[in-house]
Amino acid sequence: MAKILVIAEQVDGALKKGTLSAINLAQQIAARVGGGFDVGVIGSGVDGVVSGLQGFGAGAIYKVDGGGFAHYLAEPYTVAVKALAEKSGASFVISTAGTFGKDLLPRVAAALGAGMVADCTALAGDGADLLYKRPMYAGNVIATVRAKTPKVVISVRTAEFDAASPSGGQSPVETVSVEAGGGGARFVSFDGTESERPELTEADxxxxxxxxxxxxxxxxxxxxxxxxxxxxxxxxxxxxxxxxxxxxxxxxxxxxxxxxxxxxxxxxxxxxxxxxxxxxxxxxxxxxxxxxxxxxxxxxxxxxxxxxxxxxxxxxxxxxxxxxx
Ligand SMILES: Cc1cc2nc3c(=O)[nH]c(=O)nc-3n(C[C@H](O)[C@H](O)[C@H](O)COP(=O)(O)OP(=O)(O)OC[C@H]3O[C@@H](n4cnc5c(N)ncnc54)[C@H](O)[C@@H]3O)c2cc1C
Structure with missing residues (x-):
């Protein structure tokens, strides 16, 4: 039986739909190895994100909600993910493979002493023997890899996994208190592109x-x-x-x-x-x-x-x- 932790990607209190693809992979892993998944939400004012994640079958939704997490920074977020992984007892930590996951997850893997499977596009292997497919050389080669560590961090190519469908029910929500801490980086400003158009990675x-x-x-x-x-x-x-x-x-x-x-x-x-x-x-x-x-x-x-x-x-x-x- 395994515990899986999905880290939700959100920006300014809006859930990124790629998170539902990460939940899909978590469900597939749970079906293969037994167990279930929890979801971690980190940010400031994230109650809307938590509500949006109800009904997908998470054992628990853990929330780290505070001013120190208002703006994404790898260092405090790593501290929060590590705390949530320990709370959940997770041997798998999964999130999206976009800019957020590329920046955060290798650091999380190092903090947890876990192996890292980057850009997972599908599961392979039989039963509990999990293998992962991932593209290499600009997608010209698909590698099948095995993680040898007891804990594994996985970034998901969200385009390769359908969004998980809600199955109903309510997951208990628990607030976890984490100190954002110092770290070497400090948030200064975020100069986002203002656009009326849909976002590139989410558009139909x-x-x-x-x-x-x-x-x-x-x-x-x-x-x-x-x-x-x-x-x-x-x-x-x-x-x-x-x-x-x-x-x-x-x-x-x-x-x-x-x-x-x-x-x-x-x-x-x-x-x-x-x-x-x-x-x-x-x-x-x-x-x-x-x-x-x-x-x-x-x-x-x-x-x-x-x-x-x-x-x-x-x-x-x-x-x-x-x-x-
Ligand atoms: C390490 C590395 C990473 C890279 N990463 C990326 C990446 O992430 N994304 C990326 O896009 N590229 C990347 N590249 C660059 C890539 O190799 C190409 O140079 C680039 O994609 C070419 O862009 P293009 O098709 O716009 O230009 P071109 O190759 O110059 O093609 C222009 C096309 O327009 C057509 N054309 C010209 N006029 C007209 C017209 N009036 N009407 C219709 N068609 C017309 C031409 O027939 C031609 O096919 C990378 C390269 C390297 C080495």
Missing amino acids: IVVSGGRGLKDGKTFWEVMNPLADALGAAIGATRAVVDSWEEVPNDMQVGQTGKVVAPKLYVAVAISGAIQHLAGMKNSKTIVAINKDPDAPIFQIADYGLVADAFAVLPEFIQKVKAARG
């Missing part, structure tokens, strides 16, 4: 633009109306964010950017380098618009349009608008 539809869109000005002239018509988030290639200052780095999709797996991904004037594909190839439906018929993006696209994006997009957008009413 993503439209991404590449270097074929000429420059930063024309990038927005093309991508904004397309995203408006589809109600989409906007992404970009690394070539774009590196070259054009009008397009911020946090829009980069790919191996060294964000990993997305929306229902629909529209790649506009993107060649399809493996490093870009690593961040989007698990999208459910991929549409590519590129004027070069030999562009590698067409090898993974479900629908391809060989055309000059500037010439076809106005009509494309009009048709999307007409179809969506």
Whole structure:
């Protein structure tokens, strides 16, 4: 029998839906090795997050709620996760593999003396013999790894796991008191991007633009109306964010950017380098618009349009608008 602790990802009191994918993995592990899972919520003013996590079958929801945790910082959060893992008696600690998990979880693993499975995409092995699948080399190789330590910390590629479905019931909520402590880092400010659009990693539809869109000005002239018509988030290639200052780095999709797996991904004037594909190839439906018929993006696209994006997009957008009413 194992105890599993899922650390919820939240920002300003809003639950990130990737947490439900982490719960899915926790449920799968519990089904394989026996036992159950608890959820840990860390932050300031997180009662809404706790409520949103009711009904998923957690044995307990542990809450660390205080001013010292209002802004994410790896050092105090590690102290809190370690305290919650000890409270829960967890041998597995699971969270999301985005920016939050990438920063936090290796530190948690070190603090717990645990092995670390990063970017888990699926379980393998039989019964209680747990093996984990994870991508390597920009997703060109899938490794199957075993954790040899009694405790394991796992970051979950949320695009690979469906969100857990609520099963009903109420989990007891317990407040755990943790001192945020000093640590070497101090929160100064958070300069987030203000956007009306859905967030890139959470959006059902993503439209991404590449270097074929000429420059930063024309990038927005093309991508904004397309995203408006589809109600989409906007992404970009690394070539774009590196070259054009009008397009911020946090829009980069790919191996060294964000990993997305929306229902629909529209790649506009993107060649399809493996490093870009690593961040989007698990999208459910991929549409590519590129004027070069030999562009590698067409090898993974479900629908391809060989055309000059500037010439076809106005009509494309009009048709999307007409179809969506
Ligand atoms: C270690 C490492 C990590 C990397 N990480 C990432 C990453 O995370 N994400 C990422 O994206 N890249 C990453 N890269 C860079 C990657 O290798 C490519 O250079 C980059 O993805 C290319 O971007 P692009 O498709 O916009 O540009 P290009 O490769 O220059 O492609 C532009 C495309 O636009 C088409 N085109 C031109 N004009 C038009 C038009 N008018 N209409 C339609 N099509 C047109 C062209 O036919 C071409 O296919 C990484 C590279 C390295 C070495």
